[in-house]
Amino acid sequence: MSKLLLKSLDCQLDEKERARLDKALAEDEALRQMKKEYELMRSTLATFEPGFSASFNENTLGKLGSSLVHHQENQLVYRFILRLGVSAAAAVLILLMIVLYKEQSLRIDSLMGFSGLTPDDFDNLFANY
């Protein structure tokens, strides 16, 4: 019956449930006591009025000021990285286009500048070392 009692505190009971609960409340002193305790507890919770400090508003605006500075700094760093990234990507693209134009290929040996070299060329290259 305590489940039904708790339900009645937050929900509309249907007719049957309401009748059952009313009957039990009329007959059971312990249930009436339980209801009273729940109601007291709930009304005490409803009067709960904590507050922040008197300078809460001011402190929040102060924090906003420093957050905005951080935000702007982050934006600057982000923009710098973005610009750097775009420039690097453009440089790589230009390099690839130059290689493609000169070598007619984007194979790894063309990219590394080894196209046209044979193993003997490497031997000759390192022969003096």
Next chain:
Amino acid sequence: MKKLDESQLVGKIRLGDERALAELIDRHQAAIARVVVGMLGNVPEAEDVGQEVFLRFWFSASHYRHEAEVRTYLTRIAINLSINELNKRKRKFGFMLNLGTETAEVFAAKVDSHEQLYSNAELIKAALSRLDTAHRSVVVLRLIEGYSTKETAEILNLPLGTVLSRLARAQEKMRNIIGKQP
């Protein structure tokens, strides 16, 4: 500042008007304090979390679509930040949390009758602090902040049935904690 309605106030916040934010804080800080202090207890971090709620609103005001009232939107942020803070606290001090479980008994001596226990605010707060996060959040929203069960379900993104069962379980637990007082 002329008394603006909430949507005008949000409009000004979107444009970067700090006075509008100050006005919004004035209007809603009491509600946010009830939620945050209800969740975290009266601790110094509560104020930091409260400030963070309004800062989050400031930076996300452009995403606010007026589907929920400003108070409900702020409450949702407050509940989420409070839960994050509790999880952080749990990770940091998890092994010490049980030390707080005797708090409820501290206040028992101040009451004369058994019935008075249930209207002793300090004792009720202590009992609330012993609930787990899931149960505490429904008590805070429904019984302290006065949202309907439907609104509570929406804020917590839970089915209504879950809210009702958590609410019942939380009240049973709190009654048991209080009832065990000498």
